Amino acid sequence: MRSAYSVETVRAAERELMARLPEGALMQRAAAGLAAACAQVLGRTAGRVYGSRVVLLVGSGDNGGDALYAGARLAKRGAGVTAVLTAPEKAHSGGLAALRRAGGREATTAEALASRLIDAADLVVDGIVGIGGHGGLRGSAAPLAERAAAAGAAVIAVDLPSGVEADTGEVRGPAVRADLTVTFGTHKAALLIDPAREHAGAVRLVDIGLDPWLPERPELEALQHADVARLLPRPGAESDKYRRGVVGIAAGSTRYPGAAVLAVAGALRGGAGAVRYAGPAGDAVLARYPETLVSDGGPRRAGRVQAWVVGPGAGDDADTVAEVLDVAGEADVPVLIDADGLRLADPDVVRSRTAPTLLTPHAGEAAALLGVDRAEVESARLAAARELAERYRATVLLKGATTLVAAPSGRDGTAPVRVNPTGTPWLATAGSGDVLSGLAGSLLASGLSARDAGSVGAYLHGLAARRGAVGAPLAAQDIASAVPDAWRDIASGS
Ligand SMILES: NC(=O)C1=CN([C@@H]2O[C@H](COP(=O)(O)OP(=O)(O)OC[C@H]3O[C@@H](n4cnc5c(N)ncnc54)[C@H](OP(=O)(O)O)[C@@H]3O)[C@@H](O)[C@H]2O)[C@@H](O)CC1
Ligand SMILES: Nc1ncnc2c1ncn2[C@@H]1O[C@H](COP(=O)(O)OP(=O)(O)O)[C@@H](O)[C@H]1O
Ligand SMILES: [K+]
Numbered sequence: 001m002r003s004a005y006s007v008e009t010v011r012a013a014e015r016e017l018m019a020r021l022p023e024g025a026l027m028q029r030a031a032a033g034l035a036a037a038c039a040q041v042l043g044r045t046a047g048r049v050y051g052s053r054v055v056l057l058v059g060s061g062d063n064g065g066d067a068l069y070a071g072a073r074l075a076k077r078g079a080g081v082t083a084v085l086t087a088p089e090k091a092h093s094g095g096l097a098a099l100r101r102a103g104g105r106e107a108t109t110a111e112a113l114a115s116r117l118i119d120a121a122d123l124v125v126d127g128i129v130g131i132g133g134h135g136g137l138r139g140s141a142a143p144l145a146e147r148a149a150a151a152g153a154a155v156i157a158v159d160l161p162s163g164v165e166a167d168t169g170e171v172r173g174p175a176v177r178a179d180l181t182v183t184f185g186t187h188k189a190a191l192l193i194d195p196a197r198e199h200a201g202a203v204r205l206v207d208i209g210l211d212p213w214l215p216e217r218p219e220l221e222a223l224q225h226a227d228v229a230r231l232l233p234r235p236g237a238e239s240d241k242y243r244r245g246v247v248g249i250a251a252g253s254t255r256y257p258g259a260a261v262l263a264v265a266g267a268l269r270g271g272a273g274a275v276r277y278a279g280p281a282g283d284a285v286l287a288r289y290p291e292t293l294v295s296d297g298g299p300r301r302a303g304r305v306q307a308w309v310v311g312p313g314a315g316d317d318a319d320t321v322a323e324v325l326d327v328a329g330e331a332d333v334p335v336l337i338d339a340d341g342l343r344l345a346d347p348d349v350v351r352s353r354t355a356p357t358l359l360t361p362h363a364g365e366a367a368a369l370l371g372v373d374r375a376e377v378e379s380a381r382l383a384a385a386r387e388l389a390e391r392y393r394a395t396v397l398l399k400g401a402t403t404l405v406a407a408p409s410g411r412d413g414t415a416p417v418r419v420n421p422t423g424t425p426w427l428a429t430a431g432s433g434d435v436l437s438g439l440a441g442s443l444l445a446s447g448l449s450a451r452d453a454g455s456v457g458a459y460l461h462g463l464a465a466r467r468g469a470v471g472a473p474l475a476a477q478d479i480a481s482a483v484p485d486a487w488r489d490i491a492s493g494s
Contacts, residue, residue: 001227002421003218004187007131007166013185013213024094026208027062030184031069033206034158037182038074038123041154046122050078055112055121055153056099057144057176058083059128059162060090066158066184067127068095075102084112086128086141109140113147121153126176130159130166131188136173137163145176157181160190161199167219168382169193169402177201185210189220192419193382194401220382221416223455228490231456233271233446244273245445248305249438250298250324251312257281259313259339261288262434263441265480267309268292269487270442270457278302279320281313299324307334309441311341312434318344325349334444336360336453338437342369350392356450357394360437366398382406382417395450397440397458399433401425405454418455422462426469431476436461439483460486 005013018026039049046052056071058064068083068091075081081104085091088108096106112118126148128141137145145163148155155178160166163175166188181200183191185208190196223231235244247267252260260281267275268289275292277285278301282294295302299310300323310324321337321344328335329349334356337345342365350357366384367374369391377384378400385398385406395407403420440457448456460483467489468474468482488494 001224002187002222003416004189004192004220005214006219007188009215009219010131010186010188010210013210016213017210027065027069029208030066030206031073033184033208034066034070034125034156034182035073037180037204038070038125038156039077041156041180042079042123045154049074052079052122053120054079054081054123054125055118056081056083056125057128057141057148058085058091059141060087061129061132062092063130063132063158063162064127065092065095066130067125068092068099070125071104072098072102075099075104081105082107082117084109084117084144086139086144109144113143118144118147118153119151121151124148124151124153124155126155126157126162126178128162128176130162133160133162133164133166136171136175142174145174149177154179157200159183160188161196164190164196164199166190168380169196170380171195171199175199180204182206184208186214189382192220192222192402193404195379197402217413218416220419222419222421223459224421225490225493228456228459229493231448231452232487232491233443233448239273241273244271245306245442245447246274246276246304247272247438247442247445248276248278248299248302248308249441250278250308250310250320251314251434251437252279252281252284253313253315253317254280255315256313257284258431259434260285262431262476262480263309263312263438264289264292265477266435266438266483267442269480269483270439270446272306272442272445275442276302276305299327304331305333305445306447307336307441307445309336309338309437311338311344312437314340314344316340316344321345325353328355329353334358334450336437336441336444338433339365347392350394356444357392358397358440358444358450358454359388359392359394360397360399360433360440360454361388362399362433385417395454397454399436403458403462405451405458407451415451418451420455420458420462422459422466424462424466424469426474427462427465427479429474429476432461432465432479435476435480460490463489
């Protein structure tokens with residue numbers, strides 16, 4: 001599991017750790033890890049550290065201190081290191097002294113912008129701000145970040161790309177774009193959630209000994225192969241198709257029969273023992289998937305299921321959405337609501353459900369439910385997912401460049417929001433969301449909680465798209481077809 005903690009929590013843990021270490025030891029650990037990463041990158045870009053040209057962008061806090069100490073280490077190895085000080089009188093004094101002792105130079109922002117210093121560098125180290133930053137870059141820091149982006153040099157961000165919001169992943173103004181971010185102690189939300197994540201580039205975590213002082217429950221978590229492998233449903237010796245779980249799909253309409261086929265395609269690969277289909281696209285579903293149990297009588301007469309999926313391609317069929325919520329309410333089984341179903345479902349009915357509910361909006365659907373613009377959801381995904389989960393008292397899987405799964409708060413607080421690490425822009429293809437709804441619904445029917453079904457479904461879905469789209473676009477059906485390959489990779493740990 002990869003975890004991210006809030007700035008407040010990181011600072012509290014750092015205080016505990018620092019109290020037990022000699023003065024400055026923590027910053028030395030950070031700087032050593034940073035310098036090692038810089039040396040590796042210089043090895044690739046300039047051939048070696050000796051004789052390479054390194055520019056440090058140094059702000060007024062400890063983030064700049066990390067950069068200065070790392071620069072001193074590189075200067076000792078023969079790199080030509082120049083520190084550009086955005087606030088010379090506030091720059092970290094110990095770090096600056098170390099750099100001077102090692103033969104490093106200094107420049108003001110004006111000098112750097114008036115010369116070719118940054119353009120000619122092999123490596124730019126962004127130590128403008130870290131977890132102490134708020135808002136987009138201010139003052140002279142903004143043009144420095146712009147210049148670094150335009151230069152050909154590799155950019156390494158210290159702890160975070162400067163200018164992003166550490167706790168939310170928002171980017172409210174000018175911010176550094178890095179090729180690599182070297183972060184200390186733990187990940188932060190900004191390194192996992194777009195749009196900030198995109199500014200971070202690759203991320204390397206340096207262990208500074210913080211773990212024992214971090215609480216058990218992080219703000220965010222990203223499942224890895226081993227976590228998903230533990231959650232994948234597996235039939236036992238005593239299993240039969242009913243015990244493995246039956247998922248009911250109420251999707252598609254005469255106008256959108258394809259949504260039904262795609263949701264069934266996902267559901268057949270999600271671990272349930274059987275897939276029931278109740279809706280007007282039965283013929284299309286059977287033509288493609290004869291193993292589907294098709295019912296003509298609507299959800300109420302479809303037979304028992306352990307979870308329902310409703311909404312994909314539903315058009316304006318509010319009656320079916322209401323019927324599924326009724327039937328699922330009476331049987332007290334989980335429901336996944338997607339696409340049109342999100343608009344058509346009665347919020348009061350959703351809120352008052354006792355069995356789990358999983359809502360799977362994309363940003364546009366989430367924006368409509370929240371009454372805000374789509375751009376607002378895309379710029380602040382974490383807040384949107386959390387807000388929807390509370391308003392609907394439901395687990396929310398917010399799709400998009402970063403997919404998040406947020407559960408509503410319960411008796412013992414709020415579970416960490418899950419961030420899906422397997423997403424790929426290849427997923428942005430029509431009908432891909434329908435496949436995900438069937439897949440996650442199937443996982444719900446086989447007994448996973450809404451939070452696990454959503455996050456395991458998104459993980460498989462993303463991995464399947466990566467598996468299927470090797471150098472060429474793929475269609476939604478191909479994603480469904482590649483789910484068994486993704487499943488095997490996870491189960492075998494490859
Ligand atoms: N604590 C530890 O044990 C360890 C900490 N470590 C390191 O320390 C970092 C945190 O250091 P920190 O607390 O000094 O804050 P930091 O991120 O340098 O920024 C503060 C300065 O930035 C300024 N500023 C803010 N926003 C801005 C903006 N938008 N645009 C421009 N400027 C802006 C702000 O100025 P002000 O708002 O006061 O004018 C303030 O002076 C952390 O990320 C990690 O790298 C590691 O060494 C490991 C051990
Ligand atoms: N840029 C992107 N990067 C990663 N995943 C994306 C991106 N854009 C869309 N996706 C994923 O593609 C799927 C699209 O689902 P959705 O918007 O419901 O499409 P549709 O309605 O056509 O089925 C979701 O799983 C979403 O997370
Ligand atoms: K930084």
